[in-house]
Amino acid sequence: GPRGRSCGQPIPGVDVRVFSPDGEEVATGDVGEVVIRGPNVMQAYWNKAEQTASVLKDGWYWSGDLGYADDEGYIFLVDRAKDMIVSGGENVYCTEVEEALYRHPAVLEAAVIGIPDDKWGETVHAVVVPRDDVDETTLIEHCRTLIAGYKVPRSLELRSEPLPKSGPGKVLKRELRAPFWEGRAEQVS
Structure with missing residues (x-):
């Protein structure tokens, strides 16, 4: 139900x-x-x-x-709470974007993070480990059919190696975010 x-x-x-x-x-x-x-x-x-x-x-x-x-x-x-992205005043829940990505058969692993953006504060960025050959545009267009436009990743990175995980297997989003926020006074998420 x-x-x-x-x-x-x-x-x-x-x-x-x-x-x-x-x-x-x-x-x-x-x-x-x-x-x-x-x-x-x-x-x-x-x-x-x-x-x-x-x-x-x-x-x-x-x-x-x-x-x-x-x-x-x-x-x-x-x-x-720490994973929520605020982009242009809109709340984006990473799990919703990740669920949209996982609905594509070529996606093995997906993590969504907020990265700095001078205009919007943060924008949606996805990191994907594909199981099959797929390109960034295909995955972004796939998301566009499932979620609101402001939630669709503005950028997407394809990786061949597994996403970084903790001992219990939880994706370490702080490791994915770190390179984007390096040298910034504040980290939004």
Whole structure:
């Protein structure tokens, strides 16, 4: 059903809500950061006061996950907050662009990142490891048929080697972003 992509409802005794960056609860269906409060939530990171302060605020644990709640309290995750791209004031969720890329049969691996852009702040850049012979234009045009124009990668890099991953196999996007942001005072994402 329509809730197949939901991670479910909170268990009894646990309060899960969706907040804007300023700590206000957002309207049903609007995307914000998923926050959690309850007896099962950690009290602190061991010997890491600064890290603790960045995720525990007014009794709420800020998960770093962007999502929304429906009218019955089912939670849907859309992306990690740190992976969201803001391009020309529009929010682009990397996972949505990656899902579009993965729908092309020639794509073995895909990662989407924000790279600096003087006009838009950031633009959408895709890094793809193809399983078959394919060119950048074909993949960009494929995305254009599936997602809004502002979400379509402005640039796309094809690689022959696997994407960098952590021990558990998660793509290390910071390694993909690093060369683009080197020497810049601030990194947007």
